[in-house]
Amino acid sequence: MKMTKIYEGSHQWIMFGRDEHKPANIIDSNQYAVRTANRCLLMEPGGSELFAPMMAAVLHHAPVEQITDLFASHQDPDVISSLGLWDQALSSAKLHAPALWESFLRHFGCESIEYVPIPDNGGTIKLDSVELQLIPAHYLHSSGNFHVYDPQAKILMSGDVGAALEAPGAPMFVENFDSHIEKMRYFHQRWMPSNQAKRAWIERVRNLDIDILAPQHGRIFKGDDVKRFLDWFDTLQVGTAV
Amino acid sequence: MSLNMNNQTKSQFVAVASITSELSAVMVVAKEISLAAANAKAIAFRAGDKAKGFQPITDFINELAKETIELVTSINVYALSLYQLTVNEYRKTVAYNKFEQVTKMSEGAAYAQSMQAPLAHAQLSMQLCQRQFKRDVKQLLDQLEAVMHHARAARVIAANSRIEASQAGEYLQSLQAVAESVDKAAHTIHDNVQRCRIALSLYRNS
Ligand SMILES: [Fe+2]
Ligand SMILES: [Fe+2]
Numbered sequence: 001m002k003m004t005k006i007y008e009g010s011h012q013w014i015m016f017g018r019d020e021h022k023p024a025n026i027i028d029s030n031q032y033a034v035r036t037a038n039r040c041l042l043m044e045p046g047g048s049e050l051f052a053p054m055m056a057a058v059l060h061h062a063p064v065e066q067i068t069d070l071f072a073s074h075q076d077p078d079v080i081s082s083l084g085l086w087d088q089a090l091s092s093a094k095l096h097a098p099a100l101w102e103s104f105l106r107h108f109g110c111e112s113i114e115y116v117p118i119p120d121n122g123g124t125i126k127l128d129s130v131e132l133q134l135i136p137a138h139y140l141h142s143s144g145n146f147h148v149y150d151p152q153a154k155i156l157m158s159g160d161v162g163a164a165l166e167a168p169g170a171p172m173f174v175e176n177f178d179s180h181i182e183k184m185r186y187f188h189q190r191w192m193p194s195n196q197a198k199r200a201w202i203e204r205v206r207n208l209d210i211d212i213l214a215p216q217h218g219r220i221f222k223g224d225d226v227k228r229f230l231d232w233f234d235t236l237q238v239g240t241a242v
Numbered sequence: 243m244s245l246n247m248n249n250q251t252k253s254q255f256v257a258v259a260s261i262t263s264e265l266s267a268v269m270v271v272a273k274e275i276s277l278a279a280a281n282a283k284a285i286a287f288r289a290g291d292k293a294k295g296f297q298p299i300t301d302f303i304n305e306l307a308k309e310t311i312e313l314v315t316s317i318n319v320y321a322l323s324l325y326q327l328t329v330n331e332y333r334k335t336v337a338y339n340k341f342e343q344v345t346k347m348s349e350g351a352a353y354a355q356s357m358q359a360p361l362a363h364a365q366l367s368m369q370l371c372q373r374q375f376k377r378d379v380k381q382l383l384d385q386l387e388a389v390m391h392h393a394r395a396a397r398v399i400a401a402n403s404r405i406e407a408s409q410a411g412e413y414l415q416s417l418q419a420v421a422e423s424v425d426k427a428a429h430t431i432h433d434n435v436q437r438c439r440i441a442l443s444l445y446r447n448s
Contacts, residue, residue: 051340051344052340052344056348059344059348059351059353059354060351060353063353064353064356064357065356084337085337085340088341088364089360090360109333
């Protein structure tokens with residue numbers, strides 16, 4: 001599992017991905033951690049196949065007992081099917097996930113972890129002195145869906161929005177936006193169902209000050225590429241299967 | 243969870259699931275015995291003195307069938323909890339194996355040591371599950387033994403019934419048929435329960 005520090009300030013953001021031991025028929029995913037003085041939040045902790053490499057990687061940054069929070073943007077298996085294993089590893093942690101999916105996500109096993117349901121209009125996660133905002137992103141692509149915005153680090157963890165289908169071992173950051181488009185087009189057209197939801201999200205996100213847009217698959221957007229992505233997504237027709 | 247099960251776990255799942263299906267067959271047959279007993283009682287009543295020795299036997303058969311049904315009902319509850327235990331044990335074993343993998347993969351990590359507590363905890367709860375499973379299997383085996391005992395008793399009674407039937411004159415044939423069906427049913431119960439016990443006995447001391 002590769003680890004990349006994407007923000008270093010009063011707290012840290014770490015991206016985990018490009019796991020070289022991942023079975024080939026499983027979609028590659030990016031996991032993220034926010035590390036504060038005494039706590040650690042894991043975002044989109046991943047599928048059950050990824051649990052061991054992910055946990056081992058996190059242990060470079062935080063001890064198990066300081067992994068106090070998990071976040072799942074939506075209910076997909078690549079996002080959170082490892083829940084049942086985290087549940088047995090963490091003795092007193094919270095899972096922040098859409099209220100809409102609570103009774104579904106519990107199928108993965110959630111007994112010792114406290115499920116903190118995120119209401120449709122969003123919320124916050126407080127880690128020591130850091131406050132993260134949970135931005136509604138419903139129907140992008142899941143009907144109950146949130147992104148995580150850190151106003152201090154100016155990072156938006158955007159779940160499946162901004163995802164790209166890449167060859168194994170692709171670089172962590174977008175280097176040439178124009179050549180990256182083809183890796184994103186099908187994913188967004190096919191997985192994203194609603195143009196209306198897309199417009200509402202873009203409007204909301206344009207009001208945020210974002211340096212880094214960090215999706216759950218593919219590469220991270222930095223600087224001007226964030227705006228390029230929003231402009232491109234704005235003109236894209238989605239929900240193309242019908 | 244898309245995790246690979248080993249063969250031991252798979253066969254444990256199969257063994258526990260097969261108990262439920264064998265037992266439901268036993269239930270059907272036990273109900274047949276109880277019907278045969280009612281039938282025999284009616285015949286014996288009509289036969290009057292000629293079937294004098296037969297009447298207490300029919301009561302006995304009926305009693306035996308009832309007890310078997312009760313026993314199987316309570317065994318079913320046990321089998322269900324055994325299934326739940328198998329699911330739990332599987333989950334705990336998967337977690338323990340994954341945690342072991344973590345400790346190997348995290349060698350040299352700054353906080354690798356912190357995995358020891360969850361690892362030890364996972365091992366303990368996995369072992370607790372295994373012990374509980376063995377205890378429950380042993381109890382289930384004892385209860386199955388009781389059903390076998392009933393089946394054996396039913397066969398002895400069926401043999402006695404045949405003797406009594408031979409003195410029942412024109413009722414001989416119908417009473418013999420009753421004895422025959424009790425014997426067959428008891429035989430089936432015996433076989434089914436025996437299969438359960440063989441499937442389970444693997445796990446008693448494993
Ligand atoms: Fe998804
Ligand atoms: Fe995804």
